[in-house]
Amino acid sequence: MQREEKQLEMTLDAVLNRLNDLKNSIGSMIHKIETEYETINWPTFLDNFALISSHLTGLSKILSKELGPPLRNRTVLPLMLSPERDEALWNLTEGRVPVFSHDIVPNYLRTKPDPAAEQKMIQNEQKAANLSLETAMKQVAQYNKVVTHVLEMVSKSREEWEIESSSRAGIQQTSSNADTHLLVQAVGMGKGLKTAMQLSGPGSAAGGMMVPPAIRQPTPMSSVSPSGVNQLGKAPSAIKTNIKSANQIHPFGR
Structure with a gap:
């Protein structure tokens, strides 16, 4: 009798340890899903799921051994039912079961499926x-x-993807790295560009192309032709004269 009780105690301890590991794994997975849902990836999710599956497999092995069958021959009966809150039960179940009343006992101690589910299975x-x-x-x-x-x-689909991925390295290249480097150097540093234009006058260049403003020769502001048009073909600006006239009639000019 003592040997059987010892075996039962060892089995209950093993089952309890495995259930605690399973509970911790499920809690860790739920925590990751709730807090790391933006960064969690599929391999990490599969690793957590595999850990839960391993705990379930270990629990099934414990119950399927020779030490497990005595549990099926045991009957669990409530010693006391009360609608009042039980602090000891609350602490023992980590806040899951506050009371052990007549309404809760059938759900926690039943050994058969829910009546509705059982009826559906029978149908x-x-x-x-x-x-x-x-x-x-x-x-x-x-x-x-x-x-x-x-x-x-x-x-x-898998074969097509494998063929595409294997032949991707042999696709004919449509660009040249050397030409790309030369183009970048020409645009960024002007390397390799030839001066194909000669300045024939301010604002003009050979071949009908405009000279960039950075290399134009400065023209004096007073170079105005007798007809009142400067060399660029634009009328002289009157901003300077207007500003001077405004200064002369200013009441605080003195």
């Missing part, structure tokens, strides 16, 4: 049992056909 089982062998085989064949078609589409 599906009866519907599957009433199918004839020929109808079932047709449905299975149709399902396999759909799955095979989807698999062929995925395989074809």
